[in-house]
Amino acid sequence: RAKAAGKSGFVVFDEAMHQEALSRLQLETDFRLALERGEFRIHYQPIVDLGSGRLVGAEALVRWCHPLRGLLVPADFLAVAEETGLIVEMDAWVLKEACRQLAVWRNRFPDWPELTVNVNVDEKQMVSAGIVEEVFSLLQRHGLPPASLRLEVTETAFRTGRAQAEQRLLALKALGVGLVVDDFGTGYSSLESFAASPFDALKMDQVFIRDIASNPRHRAIVRTIAGFARELGLAMTAEGIETGEQRVIAAELGCQYGQGYLFARPLPAQEFEQLLLGDARILG
Numbered sequence: 614r615a616k617a618a619g620k621s622g623f624v625v626f627d628e629a630m631h632q633e634a635l636s637r638l639q640l641e642t643d644f645r646l647a648l649e650r651g652e653f654r655i656h657y658q659p660i661v662d663l664g665s666g667r668l669v670g671a672e673a674l675v676r677w678c679h680p681l682r683g684l685l686v687p688a689d690f691l692a693v694a695e696e697t698g699l700i701v702e703m704d705a706w707v708l709k710e711a712c713r714q715l716a717v718w719r720n721r722f723p724d725w726p727e728l729t730v731n732v733n734v735d736e737k738q739m740v741s742a743g744i745v746e747e748v749f750s751l752l753q754r755h756g757l758p759p760a761s762l763r764l765e766v767t768e769t770a771f772r773t774g775r776a777q778a779e780q781r782l783l784a785l786k787a788l789g790v791g792l793v794v795d796d797f798g799t800g801y802s803s804l805e806s807f808a809a810s811p812f813d814a815l816k817m818d819q820v821f822i823r824d825i826a827s828n829p830r831h832r833a834i835v836r837t838i839a840g841f842a843r844e845l846g847l848a849m850t851a852e853g854i855e856t857g858e859q860r861v862i863a864a865e866l867g868c869q870y871g872q873g874y875l876f877a878r879p880l881p882a883q884e885f886e887q888l889l890l891g892d893a894r895i896l897g
């Protein structure tokens with residue numbers, strides 16, 4: 614939308630573009646402040662055993678309580694976080710807070726010894742120098758069983774610095790934490806990279822689940838990947854389950870775990886805690 618201003622060759626921005634640049638700059642400034650002011654929150658979305666509907670854990674999903682714009686979701690700010698590199702700091706906070714919260718829950722609810730929390734790790738954080746030590750010290754500090762923490766990485770973590778990412782994954786695996794491939798099926802990595810890497814689980818991207826009832830190709834892909842996962846000894850989770858029909862089909866095709874609005878939306882910590890407290894351990 615930039616247009617050349619006559620012969621001078623100067624480029625002027627139109628008003629909309631100007632506004633866009635300004636609000637982006639504002640967002641970036643606000644984001645830096647948000648880290649200092651502690652404006653981030655975590656919502657916890659239940660993950661269930663698809664067969665029984667039994668709650669097995671949660672995925673930690675970051676939210677930003679913006680002082681003027683209200684509660685923001687990652688789509689509103691993740692691009693800025695990534696481009697500025699501030700995502701590493703944000704992710705470090707999420708990891709720390711999720712571990713603290715998990716330890717509180719595990720202590721408060723001893724009848725949930727199997728409770729796990731999944732944390733998303735951006736590729737920049739995965740290759741950052743301190744990630745392994747950071748995870749190790751958090752597990753120690755909170756006395757968490759390593760397997761109660763599960764780190765989700767997308768296929769893009771392999772795009773740049775694959776060797777480094779793989780080295781980190783192996784070190785994290787050696788600590789005993791769970792490693793999950795997020796949004797499986799939408800990236801560009803080779804199957805070989807998964808066969809060789811120390812993952813425990815795959816999360817099938819929502820795009821395959823959304824139209825699973827009407828799209829035989831997506832059913833074929835889910836069935837095939839579920840078989841692939843089984844052969845490699847990986848657990849498989851279906852993301853974005855919104856209907857009972859999607860749930861039944863995903864289970865039939867071989868997905869063991871599921872996550873989606875059918876079971877629950879991402880919940881503030883106190884609301885998720887109600888699930889641990891109550892008898893509502895079967896969802897969906």
Ligand code: C2E
Pocket residue numbers: 658673674675686687688691700704707733734735765795796852853854855872873874875879
């Ligand atoms: P993701 O890791 O694939 O997380 C699943 C997303 O799907 C979440 O969106 C969740 O709210 C949404 N979702 C769950 N069930 C359903 C459903 O039934 N229908 C639909 N339409 N959506 C569903 P959310 O919370 O907006 O997060 C979006 C993405 O942002 C995440 O995708 C993840 O890639 C990223 N993200 C979230 N939290 C963090 C974080 O702490 N660090 C980093 N680096 N990335 C994060």
Ligand code: MG
Pocket residue numbers: 672733765795
């Ligand atoms: Mg995820």
Ligand code: MG
Pocket residue numbers: 795796816818852
């Ligand atoms: Mg995902």
Ligand code: MG
Pocket residue numbers: 796
């Ligand atoms: Mg996603």
